[in-house]
Amino acid sequence: MAVEGDPNNLLRAVALLGAAVVAVPLFRKLGLGSVLGYLTAGLVIGPFGFGWFAHPQAILHFAELGVVMFLFIVGLEMRPSHLWGLRRQIFGLGALQIGVCTVALTGVGLLFGFPLPVAFVGGAGFVLTSTAIVMQLLGERGDIALPRGQRMVSILLFEDMLIVPLLALMAFMSPLPTDPDAPSRLASIGIATASLVGLLLAGLYLLNPMFRILAAAKAREVMTAAALLVVLGAAVLMEMGGLSMAMGAFLAGVLLSESTFRHQIEADIEPFRGILLGLFFVAVGMSLDLSVVVANWQLIALAVPALMLAKGACIYGVARLLRSSHGDALDRAALMAQGGEFAFVLYSAAMAAGIITAEANSNLTAIVVLSMVLTPLVVLAIRPLMPRTQASLDGVEEVDGQRGSVLIIGFGRFGQVMSQSLLARDVDVTIIDTDIEMITSAAEFGFKVYYGDGGRLDVLHASGAHSARAIAVCIDKPETSSHIVEVARTHFPQAKLLVRAYDREHSLKLVNAGVDFQIRETFESAVAFGEAALREVGVDAEEAAEIAAQVRKLDAERFELEMASNDVRAGIPMLLNNTGGVAPKPTPFTTPRREGRALHASEGEALPGEGAQPAD
Structure with a gap:
């Protein structure tokens, strides 16, 4: 029985979270990435796996908010001046890549025997890259802020804007009679413009004052609610205007990118973004209709690699034409060779407009989903072909x-x-x-x-x-x-x-290796910090110094005992550092090793049972 039939909706949440918790660490351990783990988890628990969920489209529609929040956070990192600096990449590189890929993919559709309108719709949908997958993979590698990452982000932004004219084009291509109750194209353009202007005005004049008022109230949960309100409100406003929800969230992020509350907002949104984006990938995996794949396996088995190769070749060619390096061009081609989530919207609109049939919609959707599933594997496959990057020594x-x-x-x-x-x-x-x-x-x-x-x-x-x-x-x-x-x-x-x-264990290894002097990197500064803290709370300066010396002495004694228990430098007498006793009173920073005896200077160790401090 499908999980949706159970009145206890908590069971659905447990199933989703459990699948992700099991699959994602496993796939990351295997080096396959978290995206493929989410997709596989969705396929396993979906209607064509264990059948725990019968209507993945409902989950997919909700989980698209993860993509929305992802773009909001990307927008927070892009100040308007920086975005303006990317205008040539967005409208130049983006338009060129989309145009070339659309022509090539339409040609592939014609070679498979589809009529021209169906081939065009299939190619136009497949050219819309998955923002979620590309951004997730870029984020995992830390490449979003790098030049090659910024070029891909620019292209993705152009594709997000492209969905609006493509949907309008579907209405224009429709062979069905025009709905007399539908708003005119001029009215639609006016509504979209009004939504965009409203968002810009709200971002410029309302958001910062609102967050100042809420910050003065010192209610953390209200700030979190306000951050969610901004993201979802911008997305809903743009959707009501017939535009992309993701684009609305991105613009809201850009408008807040220079706000003093930017880091707080990002911290509040991040947990929701991560969970919902993972849920989105799970829902995509659920949406893969295996019955369609089995019924049309020959067409799909040929179309998926053909479309991905054609799109990847065009992306590589455009990148090289605009003087990108071979490595950057190959990397962009591998990351962006798949179809994306906006293809589902476009195919549904084309089917509603009578341009493609329900069967064609199912086939095209399966092709896009499979391309998304294969993308992490393609990225892994081309890794040996990537040139080794060397830093410029200019x-x-x-x-x-x-x-x-x-x-x-x-x-x-x-x-x-x-x-x-x-x-x-x-x-x-x-x-x-x-x-x-x-x-x-x-x-x-x-x-x-x-x-x-x-x-x-x-x-x-x-x-x-x-x-x-x-x-x-x-x-x-x-x-x-x-x-x-x-x-x-x-x-x-x-x-x-x-x-x-680095830490106590490393110190033991270094002494065993015969170094003349070693010092742990954070202990001595932490002892001095603790001594200062004692003075600040009213302890006499002389007593505070004595306590600090005692801390050093106890640490040195523990170090000596550990060396003895580990037979480190067996037979060589060990001296305590900076404490008297067996050794004279050397200073912890200047005393070298003399006559084969290691003088230990302590810095950087947690107490037994506690984790060591990270390195600089």
């Missing part, structure tokens, strides 16, 4: 035969602070890093940082490690720093080795 000097008393590897926050003492004493230092942006920024402040991977022996030689008196490893990745320690200890024994440790 304006960046690679390390080559440098000499210095101290070689500093890594110039992040830690490396920048530790280098100040050396530079103040005019010590000759060589600094290497692999972060191009950081190297460029450091040059603006007068720091000479060379490009070089400290984990490579040849780079270390070129950096002067063979003649350096000390090598300071200041990077925040424990695996990489341990590798550098192994290479440096083997090939450059003349250099003292000072290493930034």
Whole structure:
């Protein structure tokens, strides 16, 4: 029995959430991505799987709000000036890609024997890329803000705007008699314009004052309700005007992008966006009518790859024509080669207008859904074909035969602070890093940082490690720093080795590896912070200092016990740092290792049973 028949609607929610909770982690673990996990979950629990849901279209219509909220959040990241800067990509690149793809896809439809109107409708629907899938995949990779991601976002925005004239075109192509009660085309244009103007005026003059009033009330739940009201209200207003709900939400986000409440609104919307977008993908998976696929399997099996290849080839060609790199063009073609959710709207309108039959609508819908299901797999399949991206070294000097008393590897926050003492004493230092942006920024402040991977022996030689008196490893990745320690200890024994440790476990490994000095990255600053907190609550400064010293002593004792229990550097006496007792009183930052004895400097460890702090 379908779940909808049960009066307890909670069972439906449990089924949806349970399917997602099981499928998505599994598919991500397999490297297939969350989108394919949602789609598969929907197929399994849908009417053509276990049959728990009989009417997925109702869920799909509701879950489209996930796409709406996604575009609202994208709009929040795009200030009007930035959007204006994308106008050529939206109306230039977008129009060119859509035009070329529509002609090619219509041609594919004609080759399959469809009449011209049906071929055109099928191609025009398939050209409308799935905003939800592309944005989700871009978001997972962190590419939305990159230039290649912005170009795809621009094309998606143009496609969202295109649905309006396409729906009007369906009415114009309809062979059915005109409904006398339907509003005229001129009236429809007027309503759409009025809706757009109303949204713009509300965004400019009403939204910020409303959020200021609500913020003054200090009611968090009301702010969340207001954020939802803005998103859904903008979507409904645009839908009433015959425009795209997603476009309305996007414009509302753009209008709030410079608001002081932008980050709060985004935080309030994000949980709803994630849940509803996942629900949308589940509903798409449910919508795949396997009976249609089985009945027309030959047509669908040929049409899906043919349409995806044709669209992908056109996207690649347009991208290369406009001087995109091979990698960017191939990536865009793979991500955008599928049909999208707006195709369902267009096909339904075309069927209502008598342009295509119900059977053609079912076939075209199945083709689009299958293309959406295959997209994550296509992206995985083309990954080996993608050229390896290398950062541009324009304006960046690679390390080559440098000499210095101290070689500093890594110039992040830690490396920048530790280098100040050396530079103040005019010590000759060589600094290497692999972060191009950081190297460029450091040059603006007068720091000479060379490009070089400290984990490579040849780079270390070129950096002067063979003649350096000390090598300071200041990077925040424990695996990489341990590798550098192994290479440096083997090939450059003349250099003292000072290493930034990530946590207690990493410190133990470094001492075991024979480093001359290691320091955990957050412990000492946290102890100083706690000492300051004691003083601020009224504890005497001398007593606060004694407590801080006791914290250091207890931490050093725990460290010594752990080393003993793990047989670290067996037979070598261990000294406590900075506490007296077995060791003299060295300072935690300046005492080197002498006579084979490791002086431990503590920084950066949680208490037993607690998680370690993350690296910088």
